[in-house]
Amino acid sequence: MKIRSIKPSDREAIRELLVSTRAFQARELAVAMELIDTALTKPDQQDYLPYVLQQNGTILAYACFGKNPMTRFTFDLYWIATHAERMRRGYGREMFVFVEQEVKRRGGRLLVIETSSKERYQGAHHFYVKIGCELAARLPDFYDEGDDRLIYFKRLQ
Numbered sequence: 001m002k003i004r005s006i007k008p009s010d011r012e013a014i015r016e017l018l019v020s021t022r023a024f025q026a027r028e029l030a031v032a033m034e035l036i037d038t039a040l041t042k043p044d045q046q047d048y049l050p051y052v053l054q055q056n057g058t059i060l061a062y063a064c065f066g067k068n069p070m071t072r073f074t075f076d077l078y079w080i081a082t083h084a085e086r087m088r089r090g091y092g093r094e095m096f097v098f099v100e101q102e103v104k105r106r107g108g109r110l111l112v113i114e115t116s117s118k119e120r121y122q123g124a125h126h127f128y129v130k131i132g133c134e135l136a137a138r139l140p141d142f143y144d145e146g147d148d149r150l151i152y153f154k155r156l157q
Helices: 008-020 024-039 093-106 119-130
Strands: 001-006 049-055 056-067 074-082 110-116 135-144 145-157
Touching: 001 093, 008 024, 008 049, 008 056, 008 074, 024 049, 024 056, 024 074, 049 093, 056 093, 074 093, 093 110, 110 119, 119 135
Parallel strands: 074 110
Antiparallel strands: 001 049, 049 056, 056 074, 110 145, 135 145
16 A cells, blocks of 8 residues: 555546445535646646555545645645545555654644534544544534534644
8 A cells, every 4th residue: 555645647546436425426526626626737837736545556545635825734635535436444544643743853843633513523523533633623614504614623742
């Protein structure tokens, strides 16, 4: 297995991976693809740092993170996902550990993750807690009525 930066030929496989989770709505997928396109068309930008975990030519997991420009050492984890057919095999955890190490390498000390409170995200909520993240805030009706914004964080030593 290998974790590496994305390349243009990964675009459709990442999209398919995100769709496979059945967690993301069309507008969320559009934003994910916009971040991927930004990273692919502006290689010098540092706002969105997308990586994939690959084995034998197959993309198993994906993550995109970046430094929050308004902070000294806080990074945002924008996306982390494992292909539905590969879930519960440790690939998400491996991807998260990579993100933690990469953030620390870049001087980061805090990782922030925002997500929806909707039922389809319950697996993500359990995952974040399992890997040591804490729920810092809940903003009621942020995305829609009954769809709160949950903000998790993890301090990096």
